[in-house]
Amino acid sequence: MSGNEAIAEGAIRAGCCFYAGYPITPQNELIGYMSVHMPENKRIFIQAESEIAAINMVFGASAAGSRAMTSSSSPGISLKQEGISYIAGAQLPAVIVNIMRAGPGLGNIWPAQSDYFQATRGGGNGEYRCIVLAPSSVQESFDMMFSAFNLADKYRNPVIVLGDGMLGQMMEPVWLPVAGCRLPVAVKKPWALTGCKEREQNIVKSFYMHEGDLEKFNLLLQKKYAQIMDSEQRYEEIDTKDAKIILVAYGSMARIAKSAVKSLRAKGIKTGLIRPITLWPFPVKAFQQANRQTGEQANYLSIEMSYGQMVEDVRLAVCGKARVEFLGRSGGGVPTEEEIIKKVNSIK
Amino acid sequence: MPKVTIDREKCKGCLLCVGVCPKKLISRDKSLNSKGHNPVKFQDKGECIGCALCAIICPDCCIEVYK
């Protein structure tokens, strides 16, 4: 199946009970799959009038206690930012899938990773964070939906699954564990709006008018974010132990970087790869570990389908202790294996 | 006899009830409440008919009516 379909099927099996979306290329297979399989499983599917309406429907569904998600691609995700900010502010769990295309503006429908800043820095108004997961294969896209919903519920926080057009369109075989496991997952949500029967009124809101209240609430959010940064960093490491140059790449870019590592190793160049799986929290721990294992300082090369966004997090992670280089293309251009090898050779 | 009670602390003195009372039994109180509004007061002359128009138009829900 395609990456888009795997995400949709993964969501359904992870207990997603509510989906609202709006068509946009290159994620249309996702909304298409949901339109068929959500009703088939007695879940709610709504084709909304806009991305804005879709994310606000997710707000409502989540407020009512449902596992809810939406999906879109870059320009549509921009439209959703208001709603994501409200979801973060109201501490609602929600999953938002962004199958990135190139920008700015309408850009084009080719794959890109240029929404990294938007995803990892908040994206809407106010200070908040979304947990950002970046799958690199169709199988991982499927598997990751379970983590996405679980993390959203665990932290009552929006989770973004950040893919790109290449991953969304790519067809790969997928192992679907526990076939037929499409039951909604029961998670206790005492804060949800269900009608105030035998309890006090529940209010879902992000509005704190009285002096000091918002600051108090924001500190609570910051505490939650610190906990997430501490416990939820995820990454994959390949051949970092003795590497002199460690490539850093995520999503479909990491696939190309992986084959570059293989080719470079075959030529005797000690290269490794760190593939961040969580982009926020950024897997800072991976960089600390890599340093320890090499004994000597490895240099890093951040490779992105953008003009240098994740590289800033790499620099923050190594904290000036190593050289950090960058290779990137965007607007539909994807760094090739040859370009990566050439760049690595120029560094060593 | 019917009568009305007014929560003078909640009253903001908009005087809408004054205008609708058919017996003119409600008037502005010269003394301020703790919020700085001149609330209204009910003068029970035994003429109240319990029509509740005052309570119906009150935007601050500070009037209750007894019959």
Next chain:
Amino acid sequence: MDKIYAHPKSLRNIQTHYCPGCGHGIAHRIIAEIVDELGIRERVIAVAPVGCAVIAYDYWDFDCSEAAHGRALAVATAIKRVRPENIVFTYQGDGDLAAIGTNETIHAANRGENLTVVFINNAVYGMTGGQMAPTTLLNQKTATTVKGREAGIHGYPLKISEMLALLPGVKYIERVSLHSPQEIIKTKKAIKQAFSNQIEGIGFSLVEVLSPCPTYWGMQPKEALDWIKEVMVKKFPLGRIK
């Protein structure tokens, strides 16, 4: 002696933040009375707007959600779909429902969502300081139309209820007013109908309530009621629209 007009249970007994003579207080109370009378306090879920009534949930004593400006009907759509057994209503001002939220309004109505909408039309943006609303009358002075609204520059007052009535998904629309006790009684009847429609599964029901904003109309509370009666209802005629 019996209490014949009592404070509704679903309304907290606290002072609101509204200006003296503001119609929101009346509308809040009417809704609380209806919720009590229909016995639905434990089933009702309100969606509050952005605007003066943003903290309506501090006054109503039942489950409430906020919604971003204009998005109440998207939020309400989802709540009702997830919990069809609950009674879901939105409470929205003219800026919220008929300007920034026009898209959400039209499409929720067109989908025929089984929702109740209380639409407060006071022809002005109250919370932000009295700017022009989509429903501001021609020649009406506001903070952003200091010489009065001019059709050639600002467009015409938007009669969104009449527009919505064209949609097959819409089952009930009535325009009512708060300018006198008699009209308030009619308002309550209409809103109660809109709630009953939802309970019976009839479908999208909206009540447009002409409501005074003495502060930003620059009038005394009594004058504001008279202005609705003499000026506003001529442009926004009362009665059943659908």
